[in-house]
Amino acid sequence: MPRSVTGQWDAAAPGIVLPHEHLVIDYGQMSGQATPVDDELRARCIRVLRDLRQAGVGTVVDCTPPGYGRDLALLADLSRAGGVSIVASTGSFCEQWHPQPRWVVDASAGELARRFVAELTDETVPCGAIKVATSAGAMTPHEEKLLIAGADAHRQTGAPIVSHTTGGLGLEQLDLFADAGVRASSVLVSHVCSGDEPAEYAIEIARRGAYVGFDRLGHDAHDLDHWAGLVRRLHHEGLAERVLLGHDSVQRFTGPEDIAGHTFSDPTYLVTTFLPALERFGISQEVQRLMTHANPRRWLLAGGATR
Ligand SMILES: [Zn+2]
Known part of the structure; x- marks a missing residue:
């Protein structure tokens, strides 16, 4: 069972x-x-979490790794004030827009894994998920090391893996994880079909047993019909049980310009806009609930018991 920033995450608690x-x-x-983080940003985050709670969201996985603005004590405060469980992430990010933190570059895979395990088993403010990432086109050596370390930390703790992709490489990531003894069902491949990847790419990820993240809902890059069409396609292939939905939203982004121009900040969009629209794509309430409730719980719990 993964940990939330305020303790044990409760899979039986209700909500999206x-x-x-x-x-x-x-x-x-x-x-x-x-x-x-000033009072205004803090208030904004609490407001967003309360809106989510109001909209029926019970848990948010915050995928920001250390070095990229993750503040575990802040997340614990926000979780309590906003009334939403938050699962925080250890791990790191890709090198496409910015070099990784020095401590990632300088460490061996084994040293990184030890660091991740320590964060996942911390008694004060534990992390619950492992973030890994690859750049567009090819996996860099440090990214490969990150994935190997993430796999090792997963084997030791059972914590779920969430992997960033840019325009593909999800299948290469799954190959590496399979070699490292990680079951695909413990892995969420994020940002699938956020670029121009064909639907067949998403289908192959799902067929391998990993979770497909259609998690850029609401962003400018693609409209609602793009995402709803993909959901319908995977549903027709019998793969709805592998689909996860989200926004990759952020309330304040400070970093590379290339990313700053493409952020999205309304994580209630799924409930207010996307799910109602799925009806007209023939996606029943039952299938919607599978994607918003059962699937993410199955992913979070896939690794089994943790310490
Ligand atoms: Zn993200």
Whole structure:
């Protein structure tokens, strides 16, 4: 069972689980120069969490890894004030827009895994998920090391893995994980079909038993019909049980310009806009509930018991 920032995550507690969101991202953290979180930002995050709670969301997985603005004590405060469980992430990110933190670059895979396990089993504010990532086109050596370390930490703790992709490489990630003894059902491949990847790519990820993250809902890159069409396609292939939905939202982004211009900040969009629209794509309430309730719980619990 993964841990939330306020203790044991309760799979039996009601509500939608959003598997890939962020509250604060700040690349300045890795050089010790993060922009402070002021009262206004804090209030904004609490407001968003309360809106989510009102909309029926019980758990948010915050996928910000250390060095990129993750503040575990802040997340615990926000979770309590907002009334939504938050599962935080250890791990790291890709190198496409910015080098990884020094401590990732300098560490061996074994050293990284030890660090991740320590965060996943911390008694004060534990993490519950392992974030890994690859750049567009090819996996860099440090990214490969990150995936190997993430697999190792997963084997030791059972914590679920969430992997960032840009325009593909999800299947290559799953190949590496299979070699490292990680069952595909413990892995959420994020941002699938956010670029111009064909639907067949999503289908292949799902057929391998991993979770397909259609988790850029609401972003400018693709309209609602794109995402609803993909959901319908996977449902028709008998793969709805592998689909996870989210927004990759963020309330304040401080980092590379290339990303800053493409952020999205309304994680209630799934409930207010996307799910109601799925009706007209022939996706029943039952299938919607599978994707918003049962699937994310199955993913979070796939690794089995943790310490
Ligand atoms: Zn993200």
